[in-house]
Amino acid sequence: MSAEELRLAGNTSFKNGDWLSADKKYSQAIAIDSRNYVLFTNRALVRLKLERYDDVINDCMSAININHDAMKGHYMAAQALLALSRPSEALGFALTAYQLAIQQQSKSATDVANVVLEAKKQRWKKLEHNRIDKDDSLLNQMKTLIKSDSERRIVDLREQQWDSTDHERDFEAEIAVIRDDARVQIEELANVFARADPQRYRPREVPDYLMDSISFSIMTDPVVTKKGHSYDRTTIMDHLRRSATDPLTREPLRVEDLRTNLALKQACTQFLEENAGWAVDY
CATH class of the missing domain: 3.30.40.10 (Zinc/RING finger domain, C3HC4 (zinc finger))
Known part of the structure; x- marks a missing residue:
């Protein structure tokens, strides 16, 4: 069979929902004609259905290398990268796909636009998680410093207690004050962080x-x-x-x-x- 006949056979298998057969037919066609970018985008679509996302990206890149204006190659690469939780990379492909869809007056322009928005959302969500983690990390570091300082002061008091002949001095009360001061400092520190960014734990997203x-x-x-x-x-x-x-x-x-x-x-x-x-x- 020729590459074109295999492509048509793959299309039939795809329409019938037989993804594995379609994948095989397109692969056979590619073996005959490896310069036809449509064969790679067709197989990428099948592999998207099969959730073989790394293979989807490879096929899309092959299609794009043959024809940079292969809109479907950019579009499906973006979808696969989103499925792999790689939104920053997906956004680049999705934006290119959208520009090509507009230039080519593709019926898929709205679908591509939705993928762009999803990539932006996922990318922003990752940035938000990193921001919150960074803020929490700084807050926890400062809490640890306060606790370490209070523990050091308590150790000093304990050492004084062992050597002290002053039976009037209430070391336990002084230690309690140190611990209470540390607790208050930590609470005030948390309040400062909260006032600085009251929406820190609230998802920030543009509707x-x-x-x-x-x-x-x-x-x-x-x-x-x-x-x-x-x-x-x-x-x-x-x-x-x-x-x-x-x-x-x-x-x-x-x-x-x-x-x-x-x-x-x-x-x-x-x-x-x-x-x-x-x-x-x-």
């Missing part, structure tokens, strides 16, 4: 409806189309200079069709005012 579907950043001046899709004014205007279409629906779109989304603009402004310290880096 999807505040995010621009082109730049994937929080909107500052949202506009809405006749079909109800909202974009940041700057990014949609830049897009319309290149193509008079809605980037997600591919329907005709003109500047005159855009209206300021007042309610959404107010929501974005309020969110940025309340979270400006971190939201700009989301």
Whole structure:
């Protein structure tokens, strides 16, 4: 059989849900024609179904090396990397896939946009865990210093107690005071950390409806189309200079069709005012 015949046979197996057969057919086709990037993206899709994520990435990279504009290669690589909990790498592939989807007017643009958002969320979640762990680490180090200092002072008192001839002195009461002072210092330290970042343990995330579907950043001046899709004014205007279409629906779109989304603009402004310290880096 030729590579094309094997590809078609693989497509049939895929449609029937026979992933292993499809994988075999595409592999046989690749052995015959290793320069056809579509064969690699087809096999990557099968392996995505089989949850063979490392193999998916390898196939996607082969497809991209043959044709850098292979949108599906970037798209599926992003999905596989997300499954492997590697969101920072996934985000790069997802953003490239999205740009290619827009340029190629792909029907998958909305699906790719969702993967971009998921990659951003997972990446931010990892950064948040690291931030909290770092804060906790510093807090625990300072607590340990306070405890060590109090224990050292208690040891000094015990040594004085052994040698003391002053039967009037209440060493146990002094030790109790040292321990109480340490407890108060630790409580005050924890309160200082809490006041410095009252939302430290609260998940920080920008709601999807505040995010621009082109730049994937929080909107500052949202506009809405006749079909109800909202974009940041700057990014949609830049897009319309290149193509008079809605980037997600591919329907005709003109500047005159855009209206300021007042309610959404107010929501974005309020969110940025309340979270400006971190939201700009989301």
